[in-house]
Amino acid sequence: MSAALWRSRDFAVFMGVQTLSAFGDACTFAAVPLLMRTGTVSITDLGWIRALSAVATLLTGVVAGVIADRFDRRRVLRRCDLARFVLLGAVPLAWLAGPQPWLLYLVLPxxxxxxxxxxxxxxxxxxxxxxxxxIAEANGLLYGAYSVAYLAGPAVAGLVSQGAGPVYAIGLDAISFALSAAGLFLVKLRGPGSAGPERGLGAGVRFIRRHPVMLPLTVLLAVLIFFTSSLNDVIVYHLMSGLGQPDAVIGLVLTAGVLGSTFASAAVAPLRRRAGFGATWIGAFGLCGLVVAGIGLATDVPLIAVLAAAVTLCTGIAGISSVSLRQEVTPGHLLGRVTAAFWTLQLVLAPAGDAALTFSAKHLGVPATLGVAGAAVTVTALAALFTPIGRRTAAPPPPAT
Known part of the structure; x- marks a missing residue:
């Protein structure tokens, strides 16, 4: 079955260039917090940068679904890649004249x-x-390829950072976007470049509001993201400032953490078949909270790597389950706008969470910060038992609007 998809040149090229781009993203994922090593930014600075990025993402979600439906989609993807190539490429170029931390406040958002x-x-x-x-098979191949990219990216970023500096690892991300934009010229899409009636983000919001499972899921995820969106920065801060680890070791820990998402892609299907969406999602985030608290108490680097992998295993299982549910219950003509609305509403509390978690890590310490965050994640997951999420199977979608 999978081999047949490889015979599609368009899918193969698309998967290749986007996997390369994911590798670049993984480099930046690790490189940005490693800038703390240079002394040019602090964990508080990272918190504010993450918060600004979350605000930018939140505001963009209002129009992203409409853009995806109204304009030629291949052209939209290509222009987004080119814009990110220019933005991220400016970081290492500007750093040639000396550290320019202010630029991160503009470029990353x-x-x-x-x-x-x-x-x-x-x-x-x-x-x-x-x-x-x-479609499901294609998504599985793409997710698996992205997992491989994220396995390699943090390790490479750690090595590049240790040898040349974190900004040059960000430069790898910029190059990956340029290659992705070039590759998209070779991809042809079946059917028209845009689809669906022009009804704006409101159609997606209305669908979520009326669906008995999607509504509480969106609310609970907003709370969960508040406590987890800056978890990667706090872990790096813990390893760097608390345990005195070099960049290469930190990159390997982040790589080990990504292993969890790889295992999640294999584990989620049998879990959902046996337990249903509700039990799978609640159990994954309930366990995730306990693991997050454990990271704050751990002082052994290999143990932190194992726990980081456990976190991504849990969030991967919950995330894939959530994506699958959204695809299952949403009419096809609304999927883009429901996706935009779903992501936008989830991020409502993210800016405050980014600032609060990083501020707390610096001033109250990592153990206390992750202890509270972990407890909050578990309690939030258990709260889903009192909503329709707790049912074994999701309720059917409401009539299409």
Whole structure:
């Protein structure tokens, strides 16, 4: 079955260039917090940068779904890649004249704008690359390829950072976007470049508000993201400032953490078949909270790596389950706008969470910060037992609007 998809040149090229781009993203994922090593930024600075990026993503979500539906989708993807190439490429170039930490406050939030538009458009593009009965298979291949990219990216970023500096690892991300934009010229989409009636983000919000499972899921995820969106920065801060680890070791720990998402892709399907969406989602986030608290108490680097992998295993299982549910219950013509609305509403509390978690880590300490965050994640997950999420199977979607 999988081999047949490789015979599609368009899908193969799309998967290749986007996997390369994911590798670049993984480099930046690790490189940005490693800038703390240089002394040019602090964990508080990172918190504010993350918060600004979250605000930018949040505001962009209002229009991202409309952009994906109204304009040629391949062109939208290509322009988003080119914009991120210019933005992230400016960082290592500017650093040639000396550290320019102020630039991060502009570049990373601006890049988040184009990332949000890209991701929403990407959801709509995949069905135009493969037959309808192969969409799930295609998504599985893409997720697996991205996991491999994220396994390699942090380790490479750590090595590059230790040898040349974190900004040059960010430069790798910029190059990956340029290659992705070039590769998209070779991809042809079946059918028209845009689809669906022009009804704006409101159609997605109305669908979520009326759905008995999607509504509480969105609310609870907003709370969970508040306590977890800056978890990566806090872990790096813990390893760097608390345990005195070099960049290469930190990169390997982040790589080990990504292993969890790889295992999640294999574990989620049998879990959902046996336990249903509700038990799978609640159990994954309930366990995730306990593991987050454990990271704050751990002082052994290999143990932190194992716990980081456990976190991504849990969040991966919950995340894939959530994506699958959204695809299952949303009418096809609304999927782009529901996706944009779903992501936007989830991020309502993210800016405050980014600032609060990093501020707390610096001033109250990592153990206390992750202890409270972990407890809050577990309690939030258990609260889902008192909503329709707690049922074994999701309720059917409301009539299409």
């Amino acid at each position: 601006a890049a988040a704008v184009f990332s949000m538009v890209f991701q929403v458009t990407y959801v709509a593009v995949v069905p135009a690359l493969v037959p309808a009965d192969r």
